[in-house]
Amino acid sequence: MFVRGLKRKCFDGEEDIEGTLAGIKAIPSYNLQRQSLLDMSLVKLQLCHMLVEPNLCRSVLIANTVRQIQEEMTQDGTWQMINTQSTGQASLDRLVSTDILCRSSRDQAEGKHVPSYGTFNKDFESDQAQDSSETMSTASSVQAPRNLQSNVWEMENPQENKGNFQKSLDQIFETLENKSPNSVEDLFSEVDNSYYDLDTMLTGMMSNTKMGHCDGLETFSSPTNTASNSNCKSDLNELDHIVEILVES
Amino acid sequence: ADIISTVEFDYSGDLLATGDKGGRVVIFQREQETKSRPHFRGEYNVYSTFQSHEPEFDYLKSLEIEEKINKIRWLPRQNAAHFLLSTNDKTIKLWKISERDKRAEGYNLKDEDGRLREPFRVTELRVPTLKPMDLMVEASPRRIFANAHTYHINSISVNSDHATYLSADDLRINLWHLEITNRSFNIVDIKPANMEELTEVITAAEFHPHQCNVFVYSSSKGTIRLCDMRSSALCDQHSKFFEEPEDPSSRSFFSEIISSISDVKFSHSGRYMMTRDYLSVKVWDLNMENRPVETYQVHEYLRSKLCSLYENDCIFDKFECCWSASDSTIMTGSYNNFFRMFDRNPRRDTTLEASREGNKPRAMLKPRKVCTAGKRKKDEISVDSLDFNKKILHTAWHPTENFIAVAATNNLYLFQDKIN
Secondary structure, eight states, rough: OOSOOOOOOOOOOOOOSSSSHHHHHHHHHHHHHHHHHHHHHHHHHHHSSSSSSOOOHHHHHHHHHHHHHHHHHHHHHHHHHHHHHOHHHHHHHHHHHHHGGGSSSSEEEEEEESSSHHHHHHHHHHHHOOOOTHHHHHHHHHHHHHHIIIIIIIIHHHHHHHHHHHHHHHHHHHHHHHHHHHHHHHHHHHOOOOOOHHHHHHHHHHHHHHHHHHOOOOOHHHHHHEOOTOOOHHHHHHHHHHHHHHOOO | OOOEEEEEEEESEEEEHHHEEEEEHHHHHHEEOOOTTTTTTEEEEEEEEEEEEEEEOOOOOOOOEEOOOOOOOOOOSSSSSEEEEEEEEEEEEEEOOOOOEEEEEEOOOOOOTTOOGGGGOOSOOOOEEEEEEEEEEEEEEEEHHHSOOOSOOOEEEEEETSSEEEEOOOSEEEEEETSSOOOOOOEOOOOOOOOOOOOOOEEEEEEEEEEEEEEEETTTTTEEEETTTTSSSSSOOEEEEEOOOGGGGGGGGHHHHHSSSEEEEEEESSSSEEEEEEEEEEETTTTSSSHHHHHEHHHHHGGGGHHHHTTTTGGGGGOOOEOOOSSSSSEOOOOOOOEEEEETTTTEEEEEESTTTTOOOOOOOOEEEESSSOOTTTTTEEEEGGOTTTTTOOEEEOOSSSSSEEEEEEETEEEEOOOO
């Protein structure tokens, strides 16, 4: 009726994920649902209307839902699981890191929020082919593999991730609070508007995360399907390529 | 016609005001009962239309301020004119609606068309006379209460002292005097020092109907706080805290969102208050804080659809609720242009539809039913066929009679009790 081309199971209440074998089998499904809810919530938070002030009540409710999911994930220990699988984390960072673009160009220039890059990133930057939204792809793609690297090699503890996550969530909130005129212009000049189309975003996110959760790291070949103008999709492809390299090594 | 965003009867019930998304206010007036048609209790016709708010642009934040009228509240009648408060997200305006049915003629210094007469032409002194003219209803803004709210105003409420009123936004509540526009008092402030710690916002506020020192405000976490202005100037400390303990068996990720209260209304008696959250309406006794005395399920069949409703944002819809004149019945809206009425004693509920299809004027409304699973009976409608774009968010009940106004998107429906 209103789900746009996506069949999604609604979850009513929590499943008992402890104990039985059947319960263990149900874990990926529940986690997948929870992850998709998390992704959806983050997208909602970021799709702020630039011309009219976003509804504060709605934003607070969505942010609380996100926090709730994150807390549960930390408790479950599935936060670790998702780190190793890396897709969820990557998409999380992707969504979160685009928040950087909502800030004024002044902030970006000062390097307040753009992280310091390692040598790994330099190679990645040279691979960038896209011209439009280049800032977006650069910032976000660089951010993601950086964390990815640390996930796979350093086995970050969930606390640190939680901190990063919380920080990102706070950044989103600050974005909602402070909308400087510069950020609005920057946004319109550099960013491909289709990114802010919920459908494109969700389709892109959902298909990739679903793949990641269900099939593990091996089948990372994400389909390069229709949304050719969706830059995040192409970024994810690049990302997958990187991850493949990392995993095989 | 624009989407109706608020509906409100005045204290007598003779006037019905609606505000819309385009910033317009349309006031309907009830026809006087005539001897020739005693069974028709008076129809409502357009009385006055005016543009209350215009779209504005906040230059500092580079943001538009919507002209949509969020709330209208009438003032009690004090003279021949009518007064109402209307508000958008940022500015509250006091409007005076007055009638003019006489015109003065025979001025000494002015011609009939208003031009000044030459002094030498004034040869005699005359007294102007009042001549009847066609009724003209004028609306003029008498006060503009601006620049007091950083966040979006969601409620205004006139105090029983008829001199003050409150306005509430997401984080603050201000107290105004109707005569003073350049100053307001902040009486509730829940903004945290660090905005990153924000987890709860104010969703609605209302003054007690009889006690001018008491008001309540509801939150996005499903709580209601009652405050007494005699206790301190800043009412951050509540006098009473109403919250129903959560049912652990029905906990889900959406529990908090659906517990967010979208409307709070005192009963006419002042002893009870009613709150509307996403799936239910609850009646609270002001003397009992730990749980409501009555709970009514509005559309429980939506509980299994919360994920989809979250995706399409319907879960954030803010439904209002209202009491009948005698507090015996409560009413609230739902989807598919359905609205629900709950009789409190004895308990009985009805679902009715506000639509032109199949409903002729003055015909009895047919009760509707939504079926959740299994075989669909004749005349029932299944959950999946509900139109979630047809939502009834705003309803109003006449102050003394069983007469209701239901706003369905951009249409206004008026229903009355059947006359035996």
